[in-house]
Amino acid sequence: xxxxxxxxxxxxxxxxxxxxxxxxxxxxxxxxxxxxxxxxxxxxxxxxxxxxxxxxxxxxxxxxxxxxxxxxxxxxxxxxxxxxxxxxxxxxxxxxxxxxxxxxxxxxxxxxxxxxxxxxxxxxxxxxxxxxxxxxxxxxxxxxxxxxxxxxxxxxxxxxxxxxxxxxxxxxxxxxxxxxxxxxxxxxxxxxxxxxxxxxxxxxxxxxxxxxxxxxxxxxxxxxxxxx
Amino acid sequence: xxxxxxxxxxxxxxxxxxxxxxxxxxxxxxxxxxxxxxxxxxxxxxxxxxxxxxxxxxxxxxxxxxxxxxxxxxxxxxxxxxxxxxxxxxxxxxxxxxxxxxxxxxxxxxxxxxxxxxxxxxxxxxxxxxxxxxxxxxxxxxxxxxxxxxxxxxxxxxxxxxxxxxxxxxxxxxxxxxxxxxxxxxxxxxxxxxxxxxxxxxxxxxxxxxxxxxxxxxxxxxxxxxxxxxxxxxxxxxxxxxxxxx
Numbered sequence: 001x002x003x004x005x006x007x008x009x010x011x012x013x014x015x016x017x018x019x020x021x022x023x024x025x026x027x028x029x030x031x032x033x034x035x036x037x038x039x040x041x042x043x044x045x046x047x048x049x050x051x052x053x054x055x056x057x058x059x060x061x062x063x064x065x066x067x068x069x070x071x072x073x074x075x076x077x078x079x080x081x082x083x084x085x086x087x088x089x090x091x092x093x094x095x096x097x098x099x100x101x102x103x104x105x106x107x108x109x110x111x112x113x114x115x116x117x118x119x120x121x122x123x124x125x126x127x128x129x130x131x132x133x134x135x136x137x138x139x140x141x142x143x144x145x146x147x148x149x150x151x152x153x154x155x156x157x158x159x160x161x162x163x164x165x166x167x168x169x170x171x172x173x174x175x176x177x178x179x180x181x182x183x184x185x186x187x188x189x190x191x192x193x194x195x196x197x198x199x200x201x202x203x204x205x206x207x208x209x210x211x212x213x214x215x216x217x218x219x220x221x222x223x224x225x226x227x228x
Numbered sequence: 229x230x231x232x233x234x235x236x237x238x239x240x241x242x243x244x245x246x247x248x249x250x251x252x253x254x255x256x257x258x259x260x261x262x263x264x265x266x267x268x269x270x271x272x273x274x275x276x277x278x279x280x281x282x283x284x285x286x287x288x289x290x291x292x293x294x295x296x297x298x299x300x301x302x303x304x305x306x307x308x309x310x311x312x313x314x315x316x317x318x319x320x321x322x323x324x325x326x327x328x329x330x331x332x333x334x335x336x337x338x339x340x341x342x343x344x345x346x347x348x349x350x351x352x353x354x355x356x357x358x359x360x361x362x363x364x365x366x367x368x369x370x371x372x373x374x375x376x377x378x379x380x381x382x383x384x385x386x387x388x389x390x391x392x393x394x395x396x397x398x399x400x401x402x403x404x405x406x407x408x409x410x411x412x413x414x415x416x417x418x419x420x421x422x423x424x425x426x427x428x429x430x431x432x433x434x435x436x437x438x439x440x441x442x443x444x445x446x447x448x449x450x451x452x453x454x455x456x457x458x459x460x461x462x463x464x465x466x467x468x469x470x471x472x473x474x
Contacts, residue, residue, distance in 0.1 A: 208363075
């Protein structure tokens, strides 16, 4: 009985702590650099930097996690690798590049104590992506509907795709009903003096659910069934 | 019972999810130009003036952006964004919109570019009140702004230019980015930047306009690069050097 009372109090606290317009679940933020395979540009990057048949990749560091991973995410280095994003169409008109990708790109986050991530130059190279994919696979997602847009007039661009979490040691933290619907988004920008040679853009991004928390009408009977 | 408790705990964690910065985030990129500071999806922009609708900022609107820093690098690496006693927040102010220019691209895409000018920024070290706000929890701008403005200004300067680019792709997805230049002119840490003579440096990041919190035009993440304090060099002849002293 006492436990029920505590549970009720807990549920009420949570309900009132969260605004009615609750939205924008946050999974993680990241920063790093992207590159293109096999069209790794040497010595200068072509315009546009990616075309049909190329594979888009990115490596970097996870800079923050949602607090739902507190106690699950350990110490050491947290890196990510975006790969298997194959270009299916490309449009480049008026200085604006738009690229779409085949389904099933993969975004993975790794945890390791080596703190050895090293971008190097002209990827793929001896340290990239290898030092970004060592250690324990913490979380992975299938990425589909990925689109990249880069505006050479503003020297700025972005990418966006739908992510479904489906692997990794920390996957259990996210209930099965909440593993789909995430949005993998990022900014891609150049020219930028901090970009190592051979990489194309410095990227800054996030994985989040931007839409309002979905709600559905249910009967008390259906709700009770959930707990039986 | 266990199942109910588990569900309740997981729901609570998801509902209250906020940011936990990672200490391991790498500042050095190996090129000599490094990140100065970064924030993660907890930047929020709003405009005063005419209504901002469909990613279009009317000319003359004034943009404000507030954010909580999640990573500091040199020369600010001594600051801890997770300090339990204080927080570091930044406010961009007085960025006047030149009006949004809409341009089609690709099969059926649209681009919304807006240039803002005349702005400034200030980085505050103050009491903890705004750091944990997310898209789900940030209050309306008038209530939130004081939480970002309190404390002492440790770095300030001008934003010489800011361009936001929102795109609606041919698939219908919407995303955006920003790019600008800032220059340090004041604050207690100003003398750590090129001995007080800081040149323009890059600021850029994601500018996400979909389903913003009430009263805001979107959320953003991004970074300021550290100013490049390298003294520029130039090839010349001894004759020209002598001429400089005559």
